Amino acid sequence: MELLEIIQFILGISIVASSILVILNHNPVVSALFLLLSLFFTGAFYFSLGSFFIGVVQILIYAGAIAVLFVFIVMLLDLNSFKISLPGRLLTHFMGVFVGVLFFVLVTYCVLEIPFSGFKESSQNALELSLTAKEISAHMLSKYMLAFQVASLLLLAAMVGVVLLGKPSNFADLQEKDLEHH
Amino acid sequence: MDALYVSLISVLVSGLCLLVTVPLMLIIERRGSAFMQRRVGPNRVGPFGLMQPMADALKLIFKEEMVPEKAHKKLFALAPLIGLFPPFLAFAALPISGFINVAGVDYPVQGISLSVGLLFILSISSLHVFAILAAGWSSNNKFSLLGALRSSSQMISYEIAIGICVVSVVLTYGSLDLREIVLKQQIGAGFPWWGWISLPLPFLILWISSFAETNRLPFDLPEGETELVAGYHSEYSGLRWALFFMGEYSAMLVASGFLATLFLGGYTIPFVSELELREFFTSFGLDMFWASLIAVLLQFIVFAAKTMFFMWVFVWVRWTLPRFRYDQLMDLGWKVLFPVAIFNAMLTLVLAYFFKG
Numbered sequence: 246m247e248l249l250e251i252i253q254f255i256l257g258i259s260i261v262a263s264s265i266l267v268i269l270n271h272n273p274v275v276s277a278l279f280l281l282l283s284l285f286f287t288g289a290f291y292f293s294l295g296s297f298f299i300g301v302v303q304i305l306i307y308a309g310a311i312a313v314l315f316v317f318i319v320m321l322l323d324l325n326s327f328k329i330s331l332p333g334r335l336l337t338h339f340m341g342v343f344v345g346v347l348f349f350v351l352v353t354y355c356v357l358e359i360p361f362s363g364f365k366e367s368s369q370n371a372l373e374l375s376l377t378a379k380e381i382s383a384h385m386l387s388k389y390m391l392a393f394q395v396a397s398l399l400l401l402a403a404m405v406g407v408v409l410l411g412k413p414s415n416f417a418d419l420q421e422k423d424l425e426h427h
Numbered sequence: 428m429d430a431l432y433v434s435l436i437s438v439l440v441s442g443l444c445l446l447v448t449v450p451l452m453l454i455i456e457r458r459g460s461a462f463m464q465r466r467v468g469p470n471r472v473g474p475f476g477l478m479q480p481m482a483d484a485l486k487l488i489f490k491e492e493m494v495p496e497k498a499h500k501k502l503f504a505l506a507p508l509i510g511l512f513p514p515f516l517a518f519a520a521l522p523i524s525g526f527i528n529v530a531g532v533d534y535p536v537q538g539i540s541l542s543v544g545l546l547f548i549l550s551i552s553s554l555h556v557f558a559i560l561a562a563g564w565s566s567n568n569k570f571s572l573l574g575a576l577r578s579s580s581q582m583i584s585y586e587i588a589i590g591i592c593v594v595s596v597v598l599t600y601g602s603l604d605l606r607e608i609v610l611k612q613q614i615g616a617g618f619p620w621w622g623w624i625s626l627p628l629p630f631l632i633l634w635i636s637s638f639a640e641t642n643r644l645p646f647d648l649p650e651g652e653t654e655l656v657a658g659y660h661s662e663y664s665g666l667r668w669a670l671f672f673m674g675e676y677s678a679m680l681v682a683s684g685f686l687a688t689l690f691l692g693g694y695t696i697p698f699v700s701e702l703e704l705r706e707f708f709t710s711f712g713l714d715m716f717w718a719s720l721i722a723v724l725l726q727f728i729v730f731a732a733k734t735m736f737f738m739w740v741f742v743w744v745r746w747t748l749p750r751f752r753y754d755q756l757m758d759l760g761w762k763v764l765f766p767v768a769i770f771n772a773m774l775t776l777v778l779a780y781f782f783k784g
Contacts, residue, residue, distance in 0.1 A: 274564055275502065281557060288550075298603075301546040309553030310583070316560050317579050320572065377542060378603055 253293045260286045273319045281312035298378045433527060433534040441519045441538040444731075448738075449676045450480035456742050463746045490665035495567055498662065502565035507667045510558030510674030517551040517681045520544045522606040524694050524727040525701045528719035535606060536723055544605040545593060548685055549586075552640065555678055556582045559642075559649060562671070563659035574658025577753065578642060578649035584760040585639040591768040592629035592636075595775035596689055599626060609693030619697040622690035628771040630690045632764050634737075637682040639760065641675060644745040648753055683737035687730065694730035701726065 263283040270276040284307040291300030385393045454469075454477060461468025470476040494503060519538025526533040541547050556579050563575020599622075600608045613619045623630040639646040650658030660671050687693060696704070701722055708718035751759070 272499075275499070278502070278557070278561065285554070297541055297543045298546075301541075301543045301550050305546060305550035305553065309550050310586075313553075313556055313560070313579055313583060316557070317576065320560070320564055320576060 249293060253290065256286055256290045256293060260290065273322070274316065277312065277315045277319050280315060281308055284308040284312055298381060429529045429532065430534060433529060433536070434538070434540075437523075437536050438519055438538040440536075441521070441523055442515060444523070445515055445518055445677045445680060448680050449673050450484070452676050452679070452738060452742075453480040453483065455739070456745075459739070459742045460746045463743075484669065487669040488666055492665040492667060493662070495662050497567045499565040499567070502561050503662075504667070506558050506562035506565060507663070507670035507674065509561060510555060511670055511677065513551045513554045513558075514674060514677030514681045517548045518677070518684060520547045520551075520605070521681070521684045521688055522609055522693055523684075523730055524723045526719065527723050528705075528715045531715070533719075536727070537606065540606065541604070543603045545597065545603045545608070545689075548605075548681070549590065549593065552678065552681060553582070553586060555640075555674070558671075558674060559659045562663070566659075566662035568662050570655045570657075571659050571661050574649040574651075574655045574661070577655075578659060581639055581642075581646065581648065581756060581760070584757060585636040585764070588632055588760060588764040588768045589636045589640070591765070591772050592632050595629050595768075595772045596622065596626060598772075598775045598779045605688050605693070609688055609695060612692045613695040613697070613700075619692055619695070621692040626690065626775075628767060630686075632768050632771075633689070634686060635759075635764065637686060638741070638744065639756070641678045641682055641741075643675075643679065643741055645748040645751050646756055647750060648756060651750060653750075679738060679741055680734065683734045683741070684730075686737050687733035691733045691736075693733075694726040696726060696729050 260283055263279045263286060266279040267276050267283060270279060285304060288300045288303035288308060291297075291303055294300075457479065458468045458476065460466075468476065469479040472478040472482045494500060520541055521544075522535065522537045522540075524536040527536055528534075539547075559578045560575045563571040563573075563578070566572075596608070597603060600611045602608055602611070608622075612621050638644075642649050648658075649655075650660065652658075655661070660668055663671060695701075704722040704725065705715070705718045708721050709715065713721070
């Protein structure tokens with residue numbers, strides 16, 4: 246095995262292990278930190294595949310921004326009384342197992358669909374993965390223009406929604422807060 | 428094979444830079460503060476007190492390490508190490524010098540040469556906040572937790588301004604590669620059109636934000652001693668506390684190096700190009716390897732000088748300005764720097780559209 250392959254193998258195991266630890270931990274903060282680790286290793290995995298831009302963006306957005314917000318919010322919750330535990334009802338357990346198995350089957354099907362034979366010889370797929378920032382933006386603004394625009398619209402809607410949810414329910418509230426502030 | 432050796436040596440050099448800078452900054456900080464307050468400062472250990480960092484380190488190594496009884500022990504031990512890892516990784520991506528010629532081939536003197544070095548440094552530095560969060564939470568101390576929460580919200584707020592400023596830098600130079608950005612700032616031996624001339628607003632905003640990112644005064648609210656004892660590292664002592672200190676200074680070095688690379692022309696020497704330097708040294712009868720080595724060393728010294736300028740300003744500001752109040756800090760970040768950064772990005776966009784074709 247080549248050195249790169251060994252590194253990829255270790256990274257893959259680390260991703261899976263840290264993802265499992267996210268759900269096995271009872272402490273929400275430690276759980277969130279393992280989520281960060283998992284996201285970080287995923288970014289490193291992209292690096293090992295040679296697509297630096299995707300790897301950097303993965304770390305910048307997921308590990309650097311989203312995971313921080315996760316940890317931040319989990320820390321703001323009541324630390325002593327807060328423990329993640331499944332409700333003990335049979336239906337919930339059943340649904341959990343069902344959804345888990347369904348997801349696993351779907352992912353396995355998708356993975357098996359990828360033609361792995363000839364992957365190593367030509368390493369064509371690996372090359373296709375290693376797009377530069379320029380190529381990615383060119384693709385986004387030509388071939389995937391519609392998907393790009395729809396995604397931006399979705400993000401805008403989400404942002405407006407957050408502002409609406411975060412707004413005080415009436416104007417008097419706002420004024421009161423302003424008075425306290427000064 | 429040469430490429431491997433050159434990159435290994437470059438990684439070692441950039442690691443050593445960080446390790447050497449931390450004690451150096453310690454003495455500059457202590458002597459500098461003394462100078463500003465008309466005191467003498469530490470001057471007993473070694474000539475001019477230069478060995479003072481050694482003495483400090485020895486003292487910290489032999490100090491007892493306290494671990495709070497109800498702390499999360501593993502995370503408590505791990506947090507200082509998490510803080511040390513992002514600066515080392517980020518600094519390796521900075522172009523610390525020009526090219527070295529080994530057996531007729533030019534190799535860049537840079538730990539990791541990446542086509543997306545700019546984003547790499549931003550993304551890796553954003554992981555520094557986790558050390559503070561982990562330390563603050565695992566200490567099981569209200570002051571520590573408050574410091575950690577302050578720090579994380581402060582870093583996230585200022586990262587947005589930094590990100591938008593970087594957009595205008597990328598628009599101007601048309602590249603995410605730090606080496607390319609450096610080389611585009613100084614074309615040949617002409618006038619050095621460094622980043623701070625062509626991009627004054629992003630320079631100022633990034634400079635201000637770097638203080639917030641490294642938790643230095645006037646933005647050192649995460650450890651504001653008048654309110655929070657010592658913030659996120661209240662419970663730390665001995666070597667672990669020293670590791671936090673090291674992490675902070677390394678982050679300062681990365682921020683300074685980043686500013687020097689983007690806005691002060693990085694390793695380039697004004698009015699002299701690397702090619703001219705090499706020609707000058709080969710005219711003495713040196714072969715290409717030695718000529719390029721001397722040129723690389725000279726350029727490294729220039730890079731170090733530019734970086735040290737920003738480091739000195741960090742110290743200067745710390746002992747000059749008082750600490751901001753927390754709402755003032757947030758106001759500055761969200762109501763001043765953020766809109767100005769967006770305005771500047773728009774302006775750069777328009778200018779880039781008309782002047783670059």
